[in-house]
Amino acid sequence: xxxxxxxxPQLIELDQIEESVQLCSExxxxxxxxxxxxxxxxxxxxxxxxxNLLKSKYNVSYILxxxxxxxxxxxxxxxxxxxxxxxxxxxxxxxxxxxxILNIHMNPGPExxxxxxxxxxxxxxxxxxxxxxxxxxxxxxxxLGGTGVLIGIENTGMFNRSYIxxxxxxxxxxxxxxxxxxENQKSNLLDDDYEFLLKHQxxxxxxxxxxxxxxxxxSVTFQEGIKEKLQIAQKNQASVLIQAQTKESLKxxxxxxxxxxxxx
Numbered sequence: 001x002x003x004x005x006x007x008x009p010q011l012i013e014l015d016q017i018e019e020s021v022q023l024c025s026e027x028x029x030x031x032x033x034x035x036x037x038x039x040x041x042x043x044x045x046x047x048x049x050x051x052n053l054l055k056s057k058y059n060v061s062y063i064l065x066x067x068x069x070x071x072x073x074x075x076x077x078x079x080x081x082x083x084x085x086x087x088x089x090x091x092x093x094x095x096x097x098x099x100x101i102l103n104i105h106m107n108p109g110p111e112x113x114x115x116x117x118x119x120x121x122x123x124x125x126x127x128x129x130x131x132x133x134x135x136x137x138x139x140x141x142x143x144l145g146g147t148g149v150l151i152g153i154e155n156t157g158m159f160n161r162s163y164i165x166x167x168x169x170x171x172x173x174x175x176x177x178x179x180x181x182x183e184n185q186k187s188n189l190l191d192d193d194y195e196f197l198l199k200h201q202x203x204x205x206x207x208x209x210x211x212x213x214x215x216x217x218x219s220v221t222f223q224e225g226i227k228e229k230l231q232i233a234q235k236n237q238a239s240v241l242i243q244a245q246t247k248e249s250l251k252x253x254x255x256x257x258x259x260x261x262x263x264x
Contacts, residue, residue: 004230004233004234004238004240005030005031005061005238005239005240006029006030006031006239006240006241006242007024007029007030007031007032007033007063007239007240007241007242008020008023008024008027008029008031008032008033008241008242008244008250009032009033009035009065009241009243009244010032010033010034010035010038010041011023011244011245011246011247011250012038013246013247014247017034017040017051017054018054020032021054021055021057021058021060022058023247023250024058024060025058025059025060027250027251027254028254029060029242029254030060030061030239031060031061031062031063031239032060032062032063033062033063033064033065033103033241034046034051034062034063034064034065035065036064036065036066036067036086036090037065037067037068043064043086043089043090043092043093044089046093048093048096048097051097052096052097055097055098061097061098061099061100062094062097062098062099063099063100063101063102063103063206063239063241064090064093064094064097064099064101064102064103065103066086066087066090066102066103066104066105067086068105069107070083070086070087070104070105070107071083071107071109072084072107072132072133072136072137072140073107073109073122073129073130073132073133073136073167074107074109074132075121075125075128075129075132080132080136084136084139084140087102087104087140087143088139088143090102091140091143091144091147091149092143094147094149095147095149099149100148100149100150100239101149101150101151101152101178101180101205101206101239102149102150102151102152103151103152103154103180103206104151104152104153104154105153105154105156106153106156106158106164106167106168108120108122108158108161108164109121109122109123109129110122120161120163122163123161123162123163126162126163126166129163129167130163130166130167130170133167133170133171134170137170137171137174137176140176141174141176144176150176150177150178150205151171151176151177151178152177152178152179152180152205152206153168153171153172153177153178153179153180154180154182154206154208155179155180155181155182155193155196155197156182157193158193159192159193159195159196159197160191160192160193165196168196172200172203178203178204178205178206179197179200179203179204179205179206180204180205180206180207180208181197181204181206181207181208181229181232182207182208183208183209183210183225201232201236202236204232204233204236204238205236205237205238205239206238206239206240206241207229207230207232207233207238207239207240207241208240208241208243209226209229209240209241209242209243209253209257210243211243211244211245211249211253226257242254242257
């Protein structure tokens with residue numbers, strides 16, 4: 001049976017990164033997702049040497065969560081280049097830390113409101129958006145080189161947009177991108193997300209399990225959904241993040257998954 005790699009997010013309530021890494025080790029987890037939205041985890045200032053010392057000390061690995069506002073298809077070249085600079089720096093950090101996945105969100109782009117209607121500019125100017133996106137991908141391909149790092153595209157309830165689907169399909173063709181299957185309270189995993197993910201099931205390399213500490217989530221249907229994700233994780237040798245907002249909720253989530261006999 002293939003081993004499933006389980007991990008936890010970096011918890012905001014723990015001020016020092018070592019506290020999160022130590023908790024990760026104590027819970028028997030394999031990796032911690034470092035959040036590049038946090039001040040201390042900006043790629044240009046991350047202390048890679050220190051993080052590698054913690055990695056060796058606690059026998060854990062890392063995944064990087066890129067800032068959610070990155071936009072590979074932005075119409076303004078200077079803004080696009082600034083976002084690409086962040087990705088270039090993150091790839092360098094990931095390579096030195098031995099990370100296998102950088103997690104990223106697709107950006108829906110600006111929307112203009114006229115009365116009751118909203119026009120999405122990336123949809124209206126889809127050809128230009130996709131051209132910019134492919135130009136960005138060419139640079140990313142160079143930076144990734146032989147690092148072995150994949151960029152995981154997380155679903156956030158936007159796969160119902162045709163231009164997003166077109167963009168993701170193009171990125172997946174490159175072999176440098178994969179899919180992150182996430183089901184959280186904000187996206188609620190729209191039907192179009194689910195359908196798209198199952199059509200590209202072999203591309204799923206990173207899975208986010210929803211928080212387990214809500215009693216209404218203890219239904220048979222919910223547990224079956226968890227098992228479905230873990231079956232895919234095992235088949236694809238995907239990493240699995242146990243989502244939690246607090247230390248206590250994380251402990252509860254890990255305990256419940258162990259109770260269901262699906263932990264490792």
